[in-house]
Amino acid sequence: MKFAVRTTVCRVAAPLTALVLAAALSSCGGGDSGDSSNAKKSVTLWMYPVIADQAASDAYWKKVETDFEAANSGIDLKLEMQPWANREEKVSAAFAGKKGPDVLLMIPDQIPQYVANGSLEPVGDVVEPDKDKFLPAAIPGLSVDGKVYGAPIYHTVTTTMYNKTILTKAGITKPPETWDEIKAAAPKIKAAGFSTLDYSASPEATLNLNFYPLLWQAGGNVFADDGKSVAFNQAPGLEALTFLKTLWDQGAIPKSALSNGNVIADQPLGKGQVAMAFAAAPADAGTVAKTWGAANVEIGTPLTDKKQVGFGLPGGLVLNAASENSDAAKKFLSFMIQPAQLEGLSKASGFFTPRSDVKVVATDPNAAKFADALQYAVPGEPNPAARQIMSFLSAEIQAVLTGKKQPQQALDDAAKQANDLLSRQR
Amino acid sequence: MVNLLERPAVQEVTETPVAGRRPVAQLTLPTLLTLTAIVTIAPFAAMVLVAFAPPGGRTFPDALDPTHFTFANFSRVLASSDIPRWTVNSLLYSLISVACVLLFASMAGYAFAKKKFPGREIMFWAFLATLMVPFQATLIPSYILVSNLNWVDSYWGLIVPTLANSQAVFLMRQFIIQLPDELFEDAEIDGAAEWRIFTMIVLPLIRPVLATLGIFVFLWHWNDFLWPLVIGQSGRMQTLTVGLATLQSQSPPINQLMAGATITVVPSLLVFGLLQRYLTDSITMSGLKA
């Protein structure tokens, strides 16, 4: 009986092992994604659906590929479109297995960690010639420790957005532009049956779009200047959190905020139940226009408390440190940041361009207002521990909103965890 | 435990005798079933209805108004020209896996259930153990392994690692263990070879379970998002789930999400419908010599 098993197992195992070995050997022979020493070098680019409309996206990137290859006959550009979903797993797996693309799109949130891991190559030489033609926040936003890691290709901006129908119903003639004005308007809006301020408090919602702008508007910072400790539990932080809590207690913030992750479409704001948002992007204006009616959308300037600040960050192309074709890749980066390419991208995607010498003709009145807000845009405070600290703070903010903790206590608790973490950073 | 005093030589009937059940039971049964069915189906129906709602973020309850139904969400999602390629990839991924997993798992399950060999229990628990480590922890090591084999972005890397399905082995073992040992003893007395025992006795007896497992394996692979995402680098290697995701902007409105979902669900339902009838097969025990 005992041998029977061995026979079965052997019968299966033997051919299988042979199969596996054969496969392994055969694929070792042939190369994958063109890194052989042919005359043509290949540069692989991972891009995300930055351009929402698929047809427009295909058209734009095809043109980029054609134009680039025409100007650089020895380089073959391969573009691979990736989904936004689960992008962290995909990118970190690719870097871990040393099989990533040569060039890919990243935002300031991601860059410090990949730099700390030694995954990215500086691209200072690419942006150097045109350095002063970019918006003030564009290049610093993609830099870590003074070295530039990303070549900016677009710039986002957020500012206030108002639902005129609600404001009219509540009898408010001038859209609130400061914290005090919001506090004054809240009771009237509540009486009309609506919430005042949109907010997203899910732990998955980046604080760059909710708490941090308030913190900056109060004159505070997340990190201390040296980046080795946090500063959000000082007076400005307390002021911002108390502002939030006051509005929450008054019922001026929708209750579903606790699980909202910066989504507009099917949430209270999109459904026309909230009077205003303070970190709306151009795409959001388009989304709510469908439900509110385009005429009812009003764009304002970023909120002011002690400072007038909004959030806006550059998106950039980064270079994989393990790339075997970094020269060719850098040529592509230089090509991409030229006015022609950036103008086309901006038109197609609706994002702003990071170059100040490129003027994109605004197709709708709101665009002009968003462009105005660019000057107040802050790209966030990059730090390798930023995301982890965001999650500490996010949980504490939820504790405050649900009444479990007092604001100062919550801020201090978060600060303690954050400082612990920072002291452990190498 | 009731002893097996006589070998059942007649085809088993699956219906329980109606006589002897109280009339009340006859009413509660269908009612209970229907109620559960409604609760189960409601969210699913909502998903399909929302997929037909006009784009622009109209949600419940306006979304369920049939007069506004439109195919707009579907055409937006189906606009990509790569869909045939993605579907082929998904089909390959799913169908090959079904065939291989059914074969391997039943063999391994049989071995674990009926064959005694040294280290059997430990090996079995090793299989189980791999189920207990969350895949997020093994994702990176798996990827590095596949990458070292140079299988990234290839069908080999996509399919082969998923063929070692411990859960399938576990399931097979649990079912085969129930088969009476006498069946096998008889067959060995008769001098049947290992392979014949497997194909002539075990396989027919576990047909319903095989069908069930087949459906599941198909589903697991058809709906799999993370592994094809991580392994497939280029467009030509993407499966349907991954490909559809590349068409979505960062926060797609619920209508589009549901439209994409409805599309991926259709083949799964087809497969289920096709294999359904095998599930009702009764377990037939062939006549045995006394």
Place this chain on the structure above:
Amino acid sequence: MLVLFLVFRLLPVVGALLLSLTDYRLSGTWDFIAFDNYTRLLSDGMFHQALLVTLIYTVIFVPLTVLLSLGTAVLLHQVVWSRGFFRGVFFLPYVTSIVLAAVIWKWIYDAQDGLLNGVLGLVSIGPVDFLGQSGSVLPSIAVTSAWKGFGYSMLILLAGLQAVPKSYLEAAMIDGAGTWQRFRYITLPQLRPVLFFVLVIETIGAFQVFDAMYVMTGGGPVRSSYSLVYFLYDSGFKYFDFGYASAIGLVLFLIVLIVSLIQRRLVGRDD
């Protein structure tokens, strides 16, 4: 099979084990730090919270799902003419992806105009914030996961029920045993191996819950739905601390192993 298993299942697990003993960085450089990750884990408040959340969730989810699947399997087993239809219906949720199920249910649970609150409103209850209160969030997510997954266990239990030899049941009926007695003394014991399977698989699934929480609550409110795998995911893919993440994975594995062994003692003794 064995080769496949060894290479693609066991090896990555061993890899994860090794990772947990180091402080691996993405670029491939690592330092061997032995059990530092584990000692840090044991004193990490976040770990305790995640452990508690996961345990409570498991205790709610497993009985719920097992009873639901067993119940529907038994019901289906009695019916013949419409069995196919109902079986299909009950299986529908399983066919959707967990992410979609979570999105649908999130909308159902919505505190302001979700379906559930709409229904409750008809009898003047609520509105209840299902996902926003730490007391109700875990049961709510458990219901969603149970809804999505019970079709699987149901089908398996159904197949198991069909494997119970009718001769036993007939013999018992002749002896005068009632429905419940037949079920308890014949059907259930015959079902044991299959029941063991369902129990173990659902327990593993409960301990590994993640997607539903990620989509529905982001781990909130205030981490009351922050499971161990969520913690693992964040540590690995958000903070890039893969060594720590692997350690979490292995601790999770140990816990599940112990629970499964206990279940084996209670249920899984194969005759």
